[in-house]
Amino acid sequence: MLMAENIGVAFNGLQVLRGVTFSVERGTAVLVVGPNGSGKSTLFRAVMGTVKYRGKVSVDGKVIEGMPPHRRFRLGIVLAPEKMRVAENLTVRENIEISGRFRDAVRIFPELEHLKNRKAGVLSGGERQIVVFSRAVLSDPSYLLLDEPFQALSDENVERMISEIERRKRRAGIAIISHDRIEDVVEICDTLYFMLSGRVRRVIEIESAEQAIKKLEKYMIL
Amino acid sequence: MKRIVAETAVMLSLAVIMSLSPYYSWLFVLMSIYSLLTLSWLFMRKAGRISMGHSFLFGFPVFLASAGYSFSSEVSIQLFIAGCALSFVIFYIFAEMTGRTAFVFLTLVFSIFVWVSSPKLVFEKGGYLTGGEVGFSFPTISQKELHILTGGTLTLFYLIYRIIGESRAGYFMRAVGDDETASKAVGIDLRKIKALSILLSGMTAWSAGIIYGLEFGHISPEIFSVEISVFPFIASLIGAGNPFASVLSSFGLVYLSKILNSMYPGLMGIVYAAILILSPKIGWWVYVKGKRLDEKAG
């Protein structure tokens, strides 16, 4: 299990996360939702070790305090960062091959074959998003943290992505931050975290998508 | 306003007290030159540009003037004016061409380039070679005249700095220094503000350069040295970015350099190096202190 306990993060004296506890088990998926500025991305960054935080993060019972991000990656935690972050001067192929075989990515998204020699900096938003997603899943993570993976994607690619997440879920724990396609994502998730102002306000165990959406609608407009 | 008057009074009192002994008068002139250099740097920083090559703005016109002085006073004056114009244009182009980070690098590298290449300026005059690493001679005036001139110049530019800081142009400079994009969005003409800050900075540095020439009667390529370039950065760091504290820290640094270098030549260089190495640690403290002092001053 990937467990973050009582996580606190402050930037320049401003408290962004306040005692957040969050966990994901292998074989399950969790959805993290909340308005902008609620601390969702910061929570993922704290788990990955790219921001300083108070609290405890453990993976499969092993506490990973003070571990730099590259060592967390080697323990199987992978973050697909937000804002379609790619290495802009490298080709699509190079961007993906840092974590696995390019042909495996082409199996998920066939259009990557035509884009392989193009520099990632000139791709459209949707194209960048499939590069970011492919790079994350190809490293065969034990725990996969996806930050806004569905932004700017076509319906077809959203479906491909969701089916890939379902497939990966059999072996890995997956946590997703999303503002888009919540109805579809809830279908494949087991738990829903609702965050507001740097705190987890509600944890909803998903029995059915309708029930989860109904509960969530009390807190936000979907 | 009271504060500005009090600060000016302190500077004038120092000028009077230090005029009583020839050594302290000489030291006061030297301290004032470096204080002017720091003020010049602060003008540019106000508009968000950190120059690490201020020795160029300070030294270039007077270096050309000293080369011209080998021929005649008229040539010297003409070259000085040309040097002022050229150094202004170069810094303005740098500010237009680059962002904040690249400006730091470009000014530093450019000043080192000028420092390394200026000894190549050698010409024959009356059968003798002049220039090179030795440099050129420059006219001098009496110590008393120099003391009055320096005290007056420092007071004048300090008042200009403080008065402009409180003016509309000063607020625009601060706005540009805080966020160029936001300033543009509210209708501030970035080019004009950048040009104004560089011009004010240049005028202060050029005056300091002339006084430097008059003080030593000689200008060598060492006027472009890295230590002169980084001096205002260090003085401002110690002065927490506050103009009055930065002027005082410039005085203090010059005095300290005299003491340390008399103990062992070059020792002050080690102090500069240590301050630069620790500058990232001091940085946050300076930011907070500077803001507080600026608020109090405002």
Next chain:
Amino acid sequence: MALNFLVSFFSIALMALLVSTNFRIGKFLNLSLGGLFAAGGYIAYFTPNPVFAALSGLLFGTLLSLAISKICRSVIEATVLSLGAGILIERGLEIVHRSSYYYFVDFDYSTYVILLGAVSYLFVLGIYLSPLGLKMKFVEEDHELAELYGINTGMIFTVTTSLASACAVLAGFLSSGSLAISPTTGFGYLISGIIVSALTAQLRQVGAVHYLALLAISFAAARFMEVLI
């Protein structure tokens, strides 16, 4: 004549390589390289042992990279720190060896700069053409992204800074025979390296292509840059 040109070309190309690797991988403009070059000259005068020169550079580079990782948060802070380190070396040399400003050594190994330059370029190109090359390109592009994908950027930064510092001291050591050694000897080399490196960066290439371009531009610029060194 041709040999002199080759020495100048490789001296400039080597300094450009050191500046470029430090900037692209370490994300700072290493202004201590000029001081390290001068220190190499002094080592040649006082302890003519190239191994000692290389080891001192390696040690200095390691300390510099640790200091930067520990206290710097931006490219400007790291650059200013390296400038301070450079001034520290120069002033240290000036204080310790003040008896005469210029030193001259009675041997001339300057042609070995060609070998050092060639080996350094082959080493860097070899790395970029090997499986490690992709990791290096990621580090050049985005430190955090590289970390997120398992690359130990801290280690790569330390190794790069240390090797570059060792190379700078060794270059100064080898060039000493053709120089009047003084604390500011290295500044001309450093500036030439920065100019060539900045020109090459305009081509916006990555990896091996960038370093080949660096070599080509050093070759083209060597004649003009000779004035500075």
